[in-house]
Amino acid sequence: MVLRLGLIGHPISHSLSPWIHNEFLKIANIQGEYKLYHGKPEELSDVLKHLREIEIDGFNVTVPYKQTIMDYIDELDPEAEQLGAVNTVVNENGKWKGYSTDGEGYVRSIQRPFPQLLNRDTSILLLGAGGAARGIYRALMKEQLKQVDIANRSIEKAKLFLNMQLGNSKSAVLSYNEAEKQLMNYDLIIQTTSVGMKPAVDEQIISLENVKKDAVVSDIVYQPITTALHQEALSRGAKIHHGHAMLLYQAQLAFEKWTGIDIDAEHLVEKLENQLRGE
Ligand SMILES: NC(=O)c1ccc[n+]([C@@H]2O[C@H](COP(=O)([O-])OP(=O)(O)OC[C@H]3O[C@@H](n4cnc5c(N)ncnc54)[C@H](OP(=O)(O)O)[C@@H]3O)[C@@H](O)[C@H]2O)c1
Structure with a gap:
């Protein structure tokens, strides 16, 4: 079985999340994919309908949908509720639960x-x-x-x-x-x-x-x-x-919520820096 993950947002074509999560998938030895699901605001409900249909296992949410997504999910983690923002959604037996892993x-x-x-x-x-x-x-x-x-x-x-x-x-x-x-x-x-x-x-x-x-x-x-x-x-x-360390660790926590696996991400900080520099 292939683990299906992804990111919704706009614009997201330069996102480093696919690179980060593919590294995590390799380390965890899990067969999976992390795809970008682009959508302008007027396309958001169609994008989310598609994610429901393919029974996506989990996805990240970025600008400008961290607040809007709350209208489309089934349950909110209390911290995400207090923050009024969601950056990670987990499919728990067909129910979408929203979390915030940034802090x-x-x-x-x-x-x-x-x-x-x-x-x-x-x-x-x-x-x-x-x-x-x-x-x-x-x-x-x-x-x-x-x-x-x-x-x-x-x-x-x-x-x-x-x-x-x-x-x-x-x-x-x-x-x-x-x-x-x-x-x-x-x-x-x-x-x-x-x-x-x-x-x-x-x-x-x-x-x-x-x-x-x-x-x-x-x-x-x-x-x-x-x-x-x-x-x-x-x-x-x-x-x-540096800020890219936060980017890596908010992703590590999201990956943990989807898979239960706590990846040792420290050695990826420098690798991510090289990605950012385009090396
Ligand atoms: N490293 C990571 O993982 C990570 C994660 C999330 C965000 N970020 C980065 O963090 C930054 C903020 O993101 P956000 O989502 O918090 O944005 P946001 O909700 O729009 O907040 C923007 C903040 O910047 C201030 N600001 C913007 N322009 C300013 C200016 N010209 N002078 C003074 N203050 C100004 C705003 O002040 P006012 O309230 O007074 O408008 C507010 O405090 C972005 O650069 C984003 O890329 C990094």
């Missing part, structure tokens, strides 16, 4: 290279309050951390995050100006906006003038692999964490 994928991706980083003395600054930031914030709230602050252009959007507070970590909402001034307070700075993405590679959401020397600066943008923010971080003696 937990991020946490796994940072814990691999920095296993001691997330602890009760850690202060984190999240730059941005979009969909990706919501997932990351929700996942960080499950760790026991000292402080997880959010800075965003639209302050009102950031304030909504405070409704997701769980556990004991404290949170405050800041402007980018305020964040720049108190940057030395943070052990981990996570850039989640689209600023700095190709082609605007010289753009940077904030200056890192006040960053702590041994802090980690993480940017979830992966086109380019090393962003302007990363470069400034390195020049100031900070450590860096």
